[in-house]
Amino acid sequence: MEDLTGFEAIVVLAVILSRLIVPLFIIRFPLPAIVACLIIDGVDQSIFQTLAPDAELAGYQSYDKALDIYYLVIAYIATLRNWTNQRAIYVARFLIFWRLVGVVFFELGVPLPLGLEEVLGERGWLFIFPNVFEYFFIFYESVRLFWDPRRMNKAVVIGAAAFIWIFIKLPPEWWIHIAQLDTTDFIKEDIFGVDVSTGWVDTFMAKPWIVVIAVIAVIAAAALLWWAAKRYLPPRDRPITIDADAETGREVPPERLQAEREHMMQRVFRPGLWEKYALIVLTTIIFAQMLEVRAEPVGLSIIVAVIIIGNAAISTAFERRGFGPRNALLQFVVTGVVNLGILIAVLLGLSILEGGELPYQRLGFLLLLMTLLTVLHDRYRPEYVARFRKGDATADEAAPAV
Numbered sequence: 044m045e046d047l048t049g050f051e052a053i054v055v056l057a058v059i060l061s062r063l064i065v066p067l068f069i070i071r072f073p074l075p076a077i078v079a080c081l082i083i084d085g086v087d088q089s090i091f092q093t094l095a096p097d098a099e100l101a102g103y104q105s106y107d108k109a110l111d112i113y114y115l116v117i118a119y120i121a122t123l124r125n126w127t128n129q130r131a132i133y134v135a136r137f138l139i140f141w142r143l144v145g146v147v148f149f150e151l152g153v154p155l156p157l158g159l160e161e162v163l164g165e166r167g168w169l170f171i172f173p174n175v176f177e178y179f180f181i182f183y184e185s186v187r188l189f190w191d192p193r194r195m196n197k198a199v200v201i202g203a204a205a206f207i208w209i210f211i212k213l214p215p216e217w218w219i220h221i222a223q224l225d226t227t228d229f230i231k232e233d234i235f236g237v238d239v240s241t242g243w244v245d246t247f248m249a250k251p252w253i254v255v256i257a258v259i260a261v262i263a264a265a266a267l268l269w270w271a272a273k274r275y276l277p278p279r280d281r282p283i284t285i286d287a288d289a290e291t292g293r294e295v296p297p298e299r300l301q302a303e304r305e306h307m308m309q310r311v312f313r314p315g316l317w318e319k320y321a322l323i324v325l326t327t328i329i330f331a332q333m334l335e336v337r338a339e340p341v342g343l344s345i346i347v348a349v350i351i352i353g354n355a356a357i358s359t360a361f362e363r364r365g366f367g368p369r370n371a372l373l374q375f376v377v378t379g380v381v382n383l384g385i386l387i388a389v390l391l392g393l394s395i396l397e398g399g400e401l402p403y404q405r406l407g408f409l410l411l412l413m414t415l416l417t418v419l420h421d422r423y424r425p426e427y428v429a430r431f432r433k434g435d436a437t438a439d440e441a442a443p444a445v
Contacts, residue, residue, distance in 0.1 A: 051095035058087050059106070066114035069121050070419070072285050074184040080114045081177070089227075109333040111174070112146055115139060116326050116416060118180050124423035125287040128192045129431050130200045131183050136318075138176035138204065143325040145172020150332040151340060166220035173212040179204050187290065189279045295429045303429040311356045315424040320351050323416050327409055334405040346386075350413060353385040354378060358421075378421075379414040386410055 061083055068076035087107070119139040126132050149168040154160055159167055182203050186192050195203075218224050228239050235249045247254050281291060288294075307313045324347040328340050338346075358381070386406070 054090065054095045058083070058090060059110070062087070062110045063113070066117045069114065069118050070124060070423075071287055073118070073121055073125060073287055074181065074188065075285050077114070077118055077177070077180060077184070081181075084111060106333050108146060108150070109330050112143065112326055112329050113412075115142065115174070115176055116322055117419065119176070119322070120416070120419045120423055121287075122180070122183075123420075123427035125290070125293060126183065126192065127290070127293055127430070128183075128195055128200065130197050131192065131195065132427070134200055134204050135176060135179060135183075138179055140321065140325075141172055142174050142176055143322075143329075145169060147325055147328050147340075148172070150329055163221055164223070166223070169220045170213075170216045173208065173216045175204060175208045175212050178207045178211055182207065188283050188285075189281065190277065191280055191292065193292070194280075295426055299432075300426055300429045303432070304425040307425050307428070308359060311352065311359050313355065313359075314428060315420065316351070316355060319417065319420045319424075320348060322420065323347055323351065323413055326416065327413060330409060330412060334408065336405050336409065347413065350382050350385045351417065354381050354417060357381050375414060375418045378418050379411070382410055382414050382417070 062080070065076060065079050065083065069080070084107070116139065119135060122132050122135045126135075145168045149166065152165075153168070155163060155167045155171075159171075163170055183192060186195065218226075231237050231239050231241060231246050234253060235246045237246050237249050241249075284290065307315070324344045327347055328343055331338055331343055336343075358378070
């Protein structure tokens, strides 16, 4: 991606920036933001083909997979802040880590065991570890538009995840990673019988009756879904809002939340530290592969552990002396400075020991990524803990199950 012209570089930069910035809105506006991320992920290649057709983007697949993980991890952290059904959070936690492990195996080129690579190919890890979390997140947020999600019992939550896994995610994962078919090529060549270079208007005009049938099928499916929803789903029990902060029953009493944050910040090995470490180290390994940072996964994991534990120790010392940041931006800056100091110390030691030149710009990006995820997790996990603290009426108990 180095040999880009000025306009091509602007197009690529605009797409990548949109994929870095839009996910931040998932925290406050979960459903529209993650749908926007899904759309950007789906059209980015078409944008490149249209606006930068001559750009050499051979390495963009790694960027694409890593940026997918970026917004999925932010979406998981948003569940800690916003979700009121603890069972759904348990399922979401399993699904996000399942996907992260699969992507790490794929990026590191770990061979599939038991001869599965001969059957599934080199992308088999992505089929075995499908991205179920994303659609489970959309399912939950869609329910939250109309109903109190605390009404969903264990059978509904697990059943929804299983349905998404088997019927919604496995077929496209097989299509993309096992059969390695391109949807655009299939539509143009096999359905409309035109060359892949043909524009979409000319493609549709080649066999307009297919377009008519497709439109009728979509309208019929929408009508069927509307009829089924009106007949079988319970009546709406809340006003529709896309703002997570406007949800009834989500907010934790401020005094309880503040007490939980102060309690957690008083300990270095605080609750959630290992979850945060696992999230950040898996994400960092994936981005390190994207950025071609030549670091062994074990060594990178150790560096991340030193940064996270060192950050926790320093922030705990500040908090005990009454200097803990209360503002999100201030927390980001302070955490970034602390992480930078720890990283510089580690890298100086490595450069002295190994005598090599380090990719400081790429490591700087990884540092910003670690800082962002650290701040988000540190700010919103206390909200999750306070909401479901034992001894209080949990959110799952506050509404009847369906």
